Amino acid sequence: MKKMAKRGELIERPAYRAIRDYAAQLGYKDLIYLNIGEPDFSTPPNIVEAAKKAMDEGFTHYTEERGLGELRETLALKFGEEKKVKIGKDEILVTNGSAEALFITIMSLVDPGDEVILLSPYYPPYLSCVRMASGKPVIVSTDRKTLTPQPETIQKLVNEKTKVIIVNSPCNPTGMVYGKDIIKAIVDIAVDHDFYIISDEVYDRFVYDDEKVWSPSIFDPALERTIIINSFSKTYAMTGWRIGYLIGNKNIIANILKIKGSVNVCASSISQKAALEALKNSDNHVKKMLEEYAKRRKLVLDRLSKIPGFNCPTPKGAFYVFPDISSFERDSLKFTMYLLKEAHVVVSPGKAFGLEGEGHIRISYASSMENLKMAMDRIAETVKNYQT
Ligand SMILES: Cc1ncc(COP(=O)(O)O)c(C=O)c1O
Structure with missing residues (x-):
């Protein structure tokens, strides 16, 4: 047989997935998984009911490629209220999760050889998508202490080949929220050097201590160069429904739509009806989830601060903490394996998110209070015996 395309070889299976598979094979009965990047909550019942109703009523056919008009109108209204940026429904494209939004946006913007700036540590699919488009990833390390760019x-790494920068605030894996000055400076650089900004805002509803999320769109209100990616997955605990969206100017959306039409016709009709219900009637559920994440975040940060050797800047968003573990061990995979085998706690090694994540681990607190308490007890006990 002839070999399959080299493209597949450019994509590495993310280490956080490999760890999960490995952990499952070990057969320990008491593993606590703190490596999961998805809400542990169930989808709110009113959203589930809306999906059932859609199916019962036979709403089981293709929709408009762009997504249901009513859903896009509601999204446009909500976005306008939250970000104070006025947009219409034709500036929105409904997608199969933000993962698809990311892929089709990069495919639409990046030509072979174009440079794409990734702020490291980063969400690994950014790198795979850039590679699939034959673009050149340019890795910019965030400050090791503050974990912000x-x-x-x-500015130093920008040149005439720079086509896109990907910004993700609140950030996976660090949980950091980038301040107004940073976001404004990034937009200014993009304007000066005429490149695009992809702003992945999937965690924008999960922020703590009255922190504010600054979207690049606030400084580019005509959306001349900013494309926003967002999703129902995290906000409404709907990861399995595969429903997300992107926001950009009409011209950009029309171009991305061409690629989307070839990849899949439209997002699931049933999930779109569920998403509409989520937008209209689920703020109370989101508030409750946020309150619970805030309690868990406090617990994890308090407990980590009492374990000598963990150094953890306070993350203001998402549901991750990203402690520096280099006083125990620089090799984050080795340390992750130690916690797995000795504490039976699964975390993600920092280097799964780019080499700049080395010397850290990512702990997800999208897990019950009970699990988190038990995991922190076990980690505190086992690291006492850590030997390099
Ligand atoms: C930063 C970030 N962007 C995008 C996604 C993809 O989410 P989905 O495709 O479920 O919307 C994730 C999922 O973990 C993520 O962490």
Whole structure:
């Protein structure tokens, strides 16, 4: 047989998935998984009911490629209220999760050889998508102490081949929320050097301590160069429904739509009806989830601060903490394996999110309070015996 395309070889299976598979094979009965990047809550019942109703009523056919008009209108209204950026329904494209939004946006923007700036540590599919488009990833390390990007460092790496920068605030894996000055500086650099900004805002509803999320769109209100990616997955605990969206100017959306039409016709009709219900009637559920995440975050940060050797800047968003573990061990995979085998706690090694994540682990607190308490007890006990 002839070999399959080399494209597949460019994509590495993310280490956090490999760890999960490995952990499952070990057969331990008491494993606690703190490596999961999805809400542990069930989808709110009113959303599930809306999906059942759609099916009962035979709403089981293709929809408009762009997504249901009513859903896009509601999204446009909500976005306008939240971000104070006025948009219409034709500036929205409904997708199969933000994962698809990311892929089709990168495929639409990046030509072979174009450079794409990734702020590392980053969500691994950014790298795979850039590689699939034959673009050149340009890795900009965030400041090791604050885990936030430094605009001066970005500026130095920009050149005429720079096509896109991907910004993700609140950030997976660090949980950091980038301040107004950083976001504004990134937009200024993009304007000066005429490149696009993909802003992945899937965690924008999960912020703590009255922190504010600054979207690049606030500084680019005509959406001249900003494309926003968002999703129902995290906000409404709907990961399995595969429903997300992107926001951009009409011209950009029309171009991305061409690619989307070839990849899949439209997002699931049933999930779109569920998403509409989520937008209209689920703020109370989101508030409750946020309150619970806030309690868990406090617990994890309090407990980590009492374990000598963990150094954890306070993350203000998402549901991750990203402690520096380099005083125990620089090799994050080795440390992850130690916690797995000795504490029976599964975390993600920092280097799964780019080499700049080395010396850290990612702990997800999208897990019950009971699990988190038990995991923290076990980690505190086992690291006492850690030997390099
Ligand atoms: C930063 C970030 N972007 C995008 C996604 C993809 O989410 P979905 O495709 O479920 O919307 C994830 C999932 O973990 C994520 O963490």
